[in-house]
Amino acid sequence: MADTVIIETADLRKHYDGVEAVRGLSLQVPAGSIYGFLGKNGAGKTTTIKLLLGMARPTSGRAHVFGLAADEDRASVDIRRRTGFVSDDKDLYDYMTVAEMIRFTAAFFPRWRADLEQRYLRAFALPLDRKIKALSRGMRTKLALLLALCRGAELLILDEPTAGLDPAMTEEVLQALVAHVAAEEMTVFFSSHQIAEVDQIADRVAIIDRGRAVLTGSLDDLRESYRRIQLVFDGDAPEPAFRAPGVVRVRRKGRVLTVLSSAGAERILDEARALNPVSVDVVPVTLKEIFLETVTVED
Amino acid sequence: MLFRPNPSSGVPIYLQLMEQVKHGIETGALRPGEQLPGIRPLAEELVINPNTVAKAYRELEHEGVIELRHGAGAFVSGQAREKKLTDRLRAGQTIVAAAVERLHARGVTDEEIRRLFEAELAGLSRSGGERG
Amino acid sequence: MLWYKSWLETRWRFVIGLVLLMLSACGTVLSYPQVVKLLPLAPTVQASGEIGRRVIEAMELARTYRGFVWSEWFRQNMLQTWGLFAVLLGTGGLLSQASGGGALFTLSLPATRSRLLGVRAATGLAELLVLAFVPSLLLPALSPIVGQTYGIGDALVHGACVFIAGSVFFSLAFLLSTVFSGVWPPLLIAICVAAVLRLFDVVLRDLSRYSVFGVMSGETYFRGGGLPWLGLVASAAASAAMLYSAVLNIARRDF
Numbered sequence: 001m002a003d004t005v006i007i008e009t010a011d012l013r014k015h016y017d018g019v020e021a022v023r024g025l026s027l028q029v030p031a032g033s034i035y036g037f038l039g040k041n042g043a044g045k046t047t048t049i050k051l052l053l054g055m056a057r058p059t060s061g062r063a064h065v066f067g068l069a070a071d072e073d074r075a076s077v078d079i080r081r082r083t084g085f086v087s088d089d090k091d092l093y094d095y096m097t098v099a100e101m102i103r104f105t106a107a108f109f110p111r112w113r114a115d116l117e118q119r120y121l122r123a124f125a126l127p128l129d130r131k132i133k134a135l136s137r138g139m140r141t142k143l144a145l146l147l148a149l150c151r152g153a154e155l156l157i158l159d160e161p162t163a164g165l166d167p168a169m170t171e172e173v174l175q176a177l178v179a180h181v182a183a184e185e186m187t188v189f190f191s192s193h194q195i196a197e198v199d200q201i202a203d204r205v206a207i208i209d210r211g212r213a214v215l216t217g218s219l220d221d222l223r224e225s226y227r228r229i230q231l232v233f234d235g236d237a238p239e240p241a242f243r244a245p246g247v248v249r250v251r252r253k254g255r256v257l258t259v260l261s262s263a264g265a266e267r268i269l270d271e272a273r274a275l276n277p278v279s280v281d282v283v284p285v286t287l288k289e290i291f292l293e294t295v296t297v298e299d
Numbered sequence: 300m301l302f303r304p305n306p307s308s309g310v311p312i313y314l315q316l317m318e319q320v321k322h323g324i325e326t327g328a329l330r331p332g333e334q335l336p337g338i339r340p341l342a343e344e345l346v347i348n349p350n351t352v353a354k355a356y357r358e359l360e361h362e363g364v365i366e367l368r369h370g371a372g373a374f375v376s377g378q379a380r381e382k383k384l385t386d387r388l389r390a391g392q393t394i395v396a397a398a399v400e401r402l403h404a405r406g407v408t409d410e411e412i413r414r415l416f417e418a419e420l421a422g423l424s425r426s427g428g429e430r431g
Numbered sequence: 432m433l434w435y436k437s438w439l440e441t442r443w444r445f446v447i448g449l450v451l452l453m454l455s456a457c458g459t460v461l462s463y464p465q466v467v468k469l470l471p472l473a474p475t476v477q478a479s480g481e482i483g484r485r486v487i488e489a490m491e492l493a494r495t496y497r498g499f500v501w502s503e504w505f506r507q508n509m510l511q512t513w514g515l516f517a518v519l520l521g522t523g524g525l526l527s528q529a530s531g532g533g534a535l536f537t538l539s540l541p542a543t544r545s546r547l548l549g550v551r552a553a554t555g556l557a558e559l560l561v562l563a564f565v566p567s568l569l570l571p572a573l574s575p576i577v578g579q580t581y582g583i584g585d586a587l588v589h590g591a592c593v594f595i596a597g598s599v600f601f602s603l604a605f606l607l608s609t610v611f612s613g614v615w616p617p618l619l620i621a622i623c624v625a626a627v628l629r630l631f632d633v634v635l636r637d638l639s640r641y642s643v644f645g646v647m648s649g650e651t652y653f654r655g656g657g658l659p660w661l662g663l664v665a666s667a668a669a670s671a672a673m674l675y676s677a678v679l680n681i682a683r684r685d686f
Contacts, residue, residue: 284309
């Protein structure tokens, strides 16, 4: 199962009225993973998701889900039959009640899981007779999640699943996701700009900035290979030119030199020690720091 | 029983879990032959990725700390291995306790001590890191 | 379930339209005795110009019950009210729901866009069919109350003409709803188009029986010249073409 790639894009591009929302995005989501798609607002996350689900057509490049071409009409219907989706606006049909919405959705999916429907109705405490326009945002999110989880889908695509939710509800949603993945054979692809939740449940991550994936990989690999090396000097910190690969950023401030390395911290340390610092500190780097360093700062 | 790992610390969650299990064994909270929580329930309880729990268990089995019995679950390894582990760790604990006491005597704070150890380990380890 | 959704989205428009049209049909029938009383006054009417001409024509037609029904109901009340609801039922759809209304949810379902549109169009047309025939059939049903008879055949023929020819207004609103987001632009534009066509009717009086409204009212049939086959076929073709364009529009749109 780990060998199959569920979602694959190759140099995906999308032009919208003169704005390049996606500019050459390439990523691979392995089956069974929880894949976090991190990026600032406007980085191209929602557009990418729309391309995967056939809501928009790519300008160029390829996108495949389950090995099917996302921009072919028939293939796209097949993809959507096997995928559960929650949009970032969580909009459903205001005029329907919760019960009607569930019945409506279930009609499209022959593999609808009535057992999960009962479980989530109870767990989320969703009022069956209430109209959707009368639901709070948190309830709407939970309903949208229920509709996605009960389809018998192999893939979940979630656009900012916990946006606008308070911490307690966020935890409920994450817990439902994790429980679902544990019980069923599922792949989850979720976009977020909340680093904490990606840290918590994702095992693979892609950081997208201005329409491109600037970093992809296993989260554990990132945690194990990124290091922050802090060197303090007697006088002003020197301006070194590190020859060892893996140096992401070097910052000088007064007597302190900070090096962010993405790999091979040991070789960098050797070079660093040759500069005769007064002290050397090596600490792990959080995903938040990696994100902030690899994503460009807006002017 | 197991505490929530800190997802944002930069330390891989599976490593944190492994640490907790080993710590539990060493302090006697987990006895040899005792069953560990299943992957699913543990992932649900801690709200972390089930793959992460699976990875932690696999690594622990690789190191001989636990046994994965097919269909039955994860169990803390039997007597002998545990004892060797505990002895080694107990010895290590004594050394660390002494070192920490001496550093405290010199006025080094806990945070500084932690960083000294981190730096030392990062400096000594190869690029893959030595774990366990 | 797409049918159910379309029904939920259009039911109020449909029900209100049905009630209005049925009341209007009743009103038309029940007002005949009053009109009969006013007939002798016809020669004394002194309105000039277009309005005057129309009033006199209406009174001439009202000398027979069949003429009265045609002139008041099928050429006027029915036409205008039904036409309005044709436009109202044509609006809606994915674009108007794009901001808050679950368009993305709909698009994430395993249904082709053609199917989504097809169901919406079919529901609207089915409702308009009912709106054309049911009120019209009230006429033969209620006419005995005022001591008159009205042929079921006439009601059916005129109902069919209204529906087939008038479907162009539905299809126009439908097509516009795939071009403009929001509910108002398609509505207002379609109404403007209808108003312009009406104007042509007034200006080119003699050709009015061949215009859309003329075909809708079944004027040639009323005057004994047989059904306006050419007009009906042309309307149906125009409707089909507009609906097809709507499908093409949505098929290649990016959301």
